[in-house]
Each structure stands twice: as structure tokens, then as C-alpha cells.
Amino acid sequence: MLCGVHNHDLAPNLSGHLLAGRLRGEEKQRVIDMTKSLAKHRNILTDLKEKNKESVTLI
Structure with missing residues (x-):
């Protein structure tokens, strides 16, 4: 962060x-x-991804 502002776009x-x-x-x-x-x-x-389609958990 520079001066309270991110210096990159959100991924x-x-x-x-x-x-x-x-x-x-x-x-x-x-x-x-x-x-x-x-x-x-x-x-x-x-199993976790089937129960929660929005999950971004990785191994």
C-alpha cells in the first residue's frame, strides 16, 4: 500500500x-x-468443493 491506496488491481x-x-x-x-x-x-x-461451489481452497 502506498498512501493508503493499493498499488495494484484486485485479482x-x-x-x-x-x-x-x-x-x-x-x-x-x-x-x-x-x-x-x-x-x-x-x-x-x-468433497469440500462439491458441498461449497464457491470454495477456492487448494491442497
């Missing part, structure tokens, strides 16, 4: 952004449950 896609990629409480619990069930990481991510 069109927030994929990979730390705040945008955070999991909500119920999503965290879903990850815990699926991990205990020995689900593969890609299957967990696919």
Missing part, C-alpha cells in the same frame, strides 16, 4: 489467497472425519 480469482482459502468450522470437522476414515487428500478436497 479476478482469489484462488490460493490465505484468507479466501480458509475452511469454515463445519468444513474443518469434515476434513477431520474424512482423515480419520483414511480418505485420500484429493477425495477430501473434491
